[in-house]
Amino acid sequence: MGALVPLDRVTPLSLDPGAHVVLHGIARTSLDGSVFDALAQWDGLAAGASRAGGLFDPVAGGLRIAEARPDRHEYVLESEGTPGSACVAAGVPSPCLAPRLAEIGHERLRTAAELASTLSGALEVEPAIEPAVAPATLRAVATVASVLAVAAIVVALVAIVRRLARSPMGRVRSAAGEAMRATRGDTTLQRLRGQVHVLLARAAQLDVARRECARRLRRIDRLGLAKRTEACARSAAPEAVETMTWLAAEHAEAARLEADLAASTVGLERIESALRVLAMRARAHRGVSARARRADPVDAVAVELELREEGLAEAERFLRP
Secondary structure, three states: OOEEOOOOOOEEOOOOOOOEEEEEEEEEEOOOOOEEOOOOEEOOOOOOOEOOOOOEOOOOOOEEEEEEEHHHOEEEEEEOOOOOHHHHHHOOOOOEEOEOHHHHHHHOOOOHHHHHOOEEEEEEEEEOOOOOOOHHHHHHHHHHHHHHHHHHHHHHHHHHHHHHHHOHHHHHHHHHHHHHHHHOOOHHHHHHHHHHHHHHHHHHHHHHHHHHHHHHHHOOOHHHHHHHHHHHHHOOOOOHHHHHHHHHHHHHHHHHHHHHHHHHHHHHHHHHHHHHHHHHHOOOOOOHHHHOOOOOHHHHHHHHHHHHHHHHHHHHHHHOO
């Protein structure tokens, strides 16, 4: 576990010649959603596109990058052996970690302190551990790590597949598969098999509507809307009446979204149930309980036994003196 690095001041580093430190972690600003790590920035609207420098200036801190792992937001740094300008200006020994909050804030028309107040997340620094094992051992460890990584990916994919299968649309697809299997080979159900595809298409439309309504509802700040409405209701400003009209319309649209979400969810459940009923009714032995007493061979055996007993009794009466 590394030590947290302050972002609002220069941090001196105690590095012996040839020693390294690892700087890792990310921070996000609520101003525009941009994500920063130590040396790179990703735009909140175009994740993955590196645009500019990160939270620290290695050159100003008398450091150089020995190894960069931006996909893991991790960098291995070592001393340049010369004083860093930011370290000298702050009156601390070189090398040091020199924050860039002033430059980043200037780009957003904010001071360093204002930008710092919008950041969430943390960066940590820790000594780099030099490998002390043979290359063959390192390769074996790397192989094991690769296998474990693949296994982790497989487990994650399985979890995703299971989650999708439990979703409303996933249950509809499962029910459709059951219905198609149950009606296979039955010529009397060919028209119903065609309806399965129609139901799937309708379910897909409802699922799109369901997900869109859910996405929009998540973006509605209900508490904020209620506070705005309450504040406007107490306001004596001339525009308050018109504002209340628009606030009421906003409430109405939120309620309509909830109603549409409920309707699309119920519609998916209705289609799922219809498909499962189709699968159950298509079974070959449906109605066996109603037909069990029709021409029942068990009843025929009982009748034959009764007739035999009656015949024996009649013969005994005839032969009795």
